[in-house]
Amino acid sequence: MTTLATMMQxxxxxxxxxxxxxxxxxxxxxxxxxLPPADRGVPFRLLAKDRxxxxxxxxxxxxxxxxxxxxxxxxxxEIFERLEPDDRARLLDEMPAAIAQRLLTGLNPRxxxxxxxxxxxxxxxxxxxxxxxxxxxxxxxxIAEAITxxxxxxxxxxxxxxxxxxxxGRRLVGVVPLASLVVAPEDGRVADLVAPEVHRVRVDTDQExxxxxxxxxxxxxxxxxxxxxxxxGVITVDDAMEVLEAEATEDQARxxxxxxxxxxxxxxxxLRLARSRxxxxxxxxxxxxxxxxxxxFFEEALAATVTLALFIPLLIDTGxxxxxxxxxxxxxxxxxxxxxxxxxxxxxxxxxxxxxxxGGMLGAxxxxxxxxxxxPQLALVVSLTLTVVCTLASATGALLPLLARRxxxxxxxxxxxxxxxxxxxxxxxVYFLLARVVLTV
Amino acid sequence: MTTLATMMQxxxxxxxxxxxxxxxxxxxxxxxxxLPPADRGVPFRLLAKDRxxxxxxxxxxxxxxxxxxxxxxxxxxEIFERLEPDDRARLLDEMPAAIAQRLLTGLNPRxxxxxxxxxxxxxxxxxxxxxxxxxxxxxxxxIAEAITxxxxxxxxxxxxxxxxxxxxGRRLVGVVPLASLVVAPEDGRVADLVAPEVHRVRVDTDQExxxxxxxxxxxxxxxxxxxxxxxxGVITVDDAMEVLEAEATEDQARxxxxxxxxxxxxxxxxLRLARSRxxxxxxxxxxxxxxxxxxxFFEEALAATVTLALFIPLLIDTGxxxxxxxxxxxxxxxxxxxxxxxxxxxxxxxxxxxxxxxGGMLGAxxxxxxxxxxxPQLALVVSLTLTVVCTLASATGALLPLLARRxxxxxxxxxxxxxxxxxxxxxxxVYFLLARVVLTV
Numbered sequence: 082m083t084t085l086a087t088m089m090q091x092x093x094x095x096x097x098x099x100x101x102x103x104x105x106x107x108x109x110x111x112x113x114x115x116l117p118p119a120d121r122g123v124p125f126r127l128l129a130k131d132r133x134x135x136x137x138x139x140x141x142x143x144x145x146x147x148x149x150x151x152x153x154x155x156x157x158x159e160i161f162e163r164l165e166p167d168d169r170a171r172l173l174d175e176m177p178a179a180i181a182q183r184l185l186t187g188l189n190p191r192x193x194x195x196x197x198x199x200x201x202x203x204x205x206x207x208x209x210x211x212x213x214x215x216x217x218x219x220x221x222x223x224i225a226e227a228i229t230x231x232x233x234x235x236x237x238x239x240x241x242x243x244x245x246x247x248x249x250g251r252r253l254v255g256v257v258p259l260a261s262l263v264v265a266p267e268d269g270r271v272a273d274l275v276a277p278e279v280h281r282v283r284v285d286t287d288q289e290x291x292x293x294x295x296x297x298x299x300x301x302x303x304x305x306x307x308x309x310x311x312x313x314g315v316i317t318v319d320d321a322m323e324v325l326e327a328e329a330t331e332d333q334a335r336x337x338x339x340x341x342x343x344x345x346x347x348x349x350x351x352l353r354l355a356r357s358r359x360x361x362x363x364x365x366x367x368x369x370x371x372x373x374x375x376x377x378f379f380e381e382a383l384a385a386t387v388t389l390a391l392f393i394p395l396l397i398d399t400g401x402x403x404x405x406x407x408x409x410x411x412x413x414x415x416x417x418x419x420x421x422x423x424x425x426x427x428x429x430x431x432x433x434x435x436x437x438x439x440g441g442m443l444g445a446x447x448x449x450x451x452x453x454x455x456x457p458q459l460a461l462v463v464s465l466t467l468t469v470v471c472t473l474a475s476a477t478g479a480l481l482p483l484l485a486r487r488x489x490x491x492x493x494x495x496x497x498x499x500x501x502x503x504x505x506x507x508x509x510x511v512y513f514l515l516a517r518v519v520l521t522v
Numbered sequence: 523m524t525t526l527a528t529m530m531q532x533x534x535x536x537x538x539x540x541x542x543x544x545x546x547x548x549x550x551x552x553x554x555x556x557l558p559p560a561d562r563g564v565p566f567r568l569l570a571k572d573r574x575x576x577x578x579x580x581x582x583x584x585x586x587x588x589x590x591x592x593x594x595x596x597x598x599x600e601i602f603e604r605l606e607p608d609d610r611a612r613l614l615d616e617m618p619a620a621i622a623q624r625l626l627t628g629l630n631p632r633x634x635x636x637x638x639x640x641x642x643x644x645x646x647x648x649x650x651x652x653x654x655x656x657x658x659x660x661x662x663x664x665i666a667e668a669i670t671x672x673x674x675x676x677x678x679x680x681x682x683x684x685x686x687x688x689x690x691g692r693r694l695v696g697v698v699p700l701a702s703l704v705v706a707p708e709d710g711r712v713a714d715l716v717a718p719e720v721h722r723v724r725v726d727t728d729q730e731x732x733x734x735x736x737x738x739x740x741x742x743x744x745x746x747x748x749x750x751x752x753x754x755g756v757i758t759v760d761d762a763m764e765v766l767e768a769e770a771t772e773d774q775a776r777x778x779x780x781x782x783x784x785x786x787x788x789x790x791x792x793l794r795l796a797r798s799r800x801x802x803x804x805x806x807x808x809x810x811x812x813x814x815x816x817x818x819f820f821e822e823a824l825a826a827t828v829t830l831a832l833f834i835p836l837l838i839d840t841g842x843x844x845x846x847x848x849x850x851x852x853x854x855x856x857x858x859x860x861x862x863x864x865x866x867x868x869x870x871x872x873x874x875x876x877x878x879x880x881g882g883m884l885g886a887x888x889x890x891x892x893x894x895x896x897x898p899q900l901a902l903v904v905s906l907t908l909t910v911v912c913t914l915a916s917a918t919g920a921l922l923p924l925l926a927r928r929x930x931x932x933x934x935x936x937x938x939x940x941x942x943x944x945x946x947x948x949x950x951x952v953y954f955l956l957a958r959v960v961l962t963v
Binding site: 105106107111115131132135139228231232235238239241242258259260261262263264277278280294296297298299301318319321322323325326329330332333334336337338339342345346347351352354355358359361362363365366369370372373376377380383384387388390391392393394395397398399401402403405406408409410411412413414417418419420424427431432434435438439442443446447471497498501502505509 | 546547548552556572573576580669672673676679680682683699700701702703704705718719721735737738739740742759760762763764766767770771773774775777778779780783786787788792793795796799800802803804806807810811813814817818821824825828829831832833834835836838839840842843844846847849850851852853854855858859860861865868872873875876879880883884887888912938939942943946950
């Protein structure tokens with residue numbers, strides 16, 4: 082049990098103070114959100130100002146919103162004003178428009194303007210997560226001048242990992258890591274430290290693409306430019322990590338056949354949880370009606386040899402599992418950029434081969450036990466069906482995500498559950514056709 | 523098609539040179555690995571030295587190994603010597619012991635020693651991915667002294683995001699971001715800049731835990747200490763991102779019922795692909811034998827009412843989908859730290875409620891069409907089964923991953939496919955029991 086919840090119930094303020102003093106920022110944030118929303122204000126108000134801000138920043142926007150609603154207007158406004166513009170924009174997205182408007186109006190003009198810049202870019206774009214405050218250096222500056230400029234502007238420290246270098250027209254010409262500046266001789270020129278390769282993204286680039294570029298190129302700071310290649314902000318690596326984590330969560334939800342929640346699991350109501358899954362379950366059950374039709378078509382064969390029915394779940398499960406294996410592997414390889422549409426033929430060949438190997442293995446291993454209990458003919462039908470179904474499932478599991486990306490659908494959407502359901506009907510047709518030939522039913 | 527492959531086939535060296543000059547480091551790395559391994563040496567050797575190193579660093583260890591094998595001994599040794607110790611350790615893990623030993627012996631003593639330190643820690647530990655080169659500051663130093671010291675040591679720039687501060691006994695007392703040092707007045711003391719909260723991990727901490735801490739606390743550099751809290755190295759944020767990405771890939775593979783490949787998809791042979799899935803498919807099919815037993819038990823009922831068989835795939839699919847939804851959601855929420863074992867009761871209640879809602883909805887919607895085609899009694903059986911199976915599947919999908927973590931098994935292992943297969947047998951029992959009561963078969 083969380084000690085925090087117990088102390089709250091007992092009204093043990095002294096214990097609460099002691100616990101807050103000992104616990105780390107992340108620990109406080111983590112325990113806070115486990116309290117009912119109405120109870121979070123009490124411990125939060127006991128925190129010193131800077132600590133309270135750090136805890137607040139560690140919270141998810143959903144929880145930030147709940148907490149703000151529970152604070153006095155003045156306290157809420159002060160925290161809101163001290164957030165970074167990108168965190169502020171994210172929090173505003175969570176709020177009803179009226180409250181968002183009131184908080185924005187309360188900001189000082191500079192912070193309001195910085196936030197308005199970000200809110201002007203579409204959601205999920207690089208512009209939304211950049212920081213519009215940065216120090217741009219000039220190539221002709223000496224290192225000493227550059228350092229003086231950095232001290233004079235003193236922007237948020239996380240933007241200082243690397244400094245963009247621009248020409249007179251604010252056009253990006255390079256990036257210099259702060260570490261290189263510090264280590265270089267003071268009379269050297271900024272131009273000499275510019276890395277040979279300049280990574281940048283446009284404001285309208287997708288957040289995930291920007292974050293993945295930062296990861297692959299090991300960047301601390303990624304410059305964001307407008308359509309004329311003029312610098313407008315920088316993305317910092319902590320935000321990139323957050324984006325990648327959120328994208329992985331989204332992909333995983335879709336892989337499991339659910340709409341992403343977009344917020345922490347425990348903060349979502351059961352009704353909303355059900356809603357995120359209902360459409361998918363419905364779509365899949367409609368697809369599964371195909372299996373009823375197939376079986377109806379073969380009902381006579383089924384009536385003549387009821388034993389055939391015994392293997393239906395096993396065959397369906399195995400096909401589904403093989404399809405899930407290949408779909409999840411391919412979806413992930415696409416997400417991290419290891420596979421693209423041009424690799425289609427290669428991937429299909431590989432997955433078909435893998436499916437054939439796996440199906441063949443299962444078929445061979447299953448033959449003896451099935452033959453022993455149900456006779457060699459049924460064993461042959463089951464073994465052959467396993468082989469065909471596994472091959473089909475693996476190939477489909479690879480094909481669908483690649484096709485989806487091609488037509489602009491998130492590949493994760495057409496993964497495991499959809500593949501399974503589609504393969505099932507085909508698998509049953511194969512099963513009964515084989516049965517007709519071998520058992521002559 | 524990749525132009526690189528075409529130019530290689532045509533032996534178009536001039537075109538190759540031009541393409542290499544225009545392409546970015548990441549692009550070269552990405553196209554290089556799409557060539558057959560034996561062809562990669564040619565374009566790689568055309569790269570200038572620094573560029574070649576950058577491209578090499580952007581490759582996965584598997585591809586690095588293949589490429590090294592293809593280079594002359596001298597060239598290979600030079601690249602190997604210029605790698606960071608942590609990248610070197612990762613590459614050595616990929617190599618046969620004899621080759622690894624020869625490369626290690628060829629290193630200069632300092633680099634060899636740095637690498638040996640890392641190799642002394644267990645795989646997957648924080649010690650393996652840390653950099654043993656860093657600048658430690660002393661609290662009593664002035665800022666100017668600190669900067670002088672950083673310039674004198676000039677460690678790898680990525681370790682400079684934040685500087686660990688140690689006392690006389692090398693014990694960690696804090697961390698100072700480089701950005702704070704640069705912005706602070708030169709006659710200030712390091713002690714005044716130390717952040718109030720010091721994050722650290724022990725050398726034997728799991729890599730994923732270390733990486734997640736860096737993400738949650740937005741750290742550029744995480745100090746790594748030994749059992750006596752003495753500083754031994756630092757983990758940099760780029761390595762943390764790589765670890766988190768690899769862990770997400772592993773989780774996703776397991777969620778799909780496959781062993782993680784641990785290397786890029788296209789670099790793995792079909793045989794190895796099949797092997798990573800075979801054990802799982804086998805285990806799941808053995809579990810699926812339960813469904814055959816259940817159906818055998820109810821074979822008489824099935825023979826009497828063959829129509830019952832028609833709905834078996836649909837019921838099984840839907841149960842499986844509901845289970846997959848809850849399992850993937852819970853596994854991911856556990857991975858990102860939103861849920862832990864203490865939340866068990868709460869999560870089970872939520873998932874049971876969600877499953878009941880979803881199953882009830884599907885049952886209600888399905889009743890009319892099934893009743894129209896197959897009569898009200900069968901419709902009742904199907905609807906009730908849907909409700910029970912969805913509830914059961916959602917609850918199981920939440921319970922298994924939480925229990926797995928409790929007994930030290932990766933929760934992703936017991937997710938979707940296992941839940942599906944286990945729920946299927948139970949679902950069939952429910953179906954036939956309900957049928958017995960309602961249809962009196």
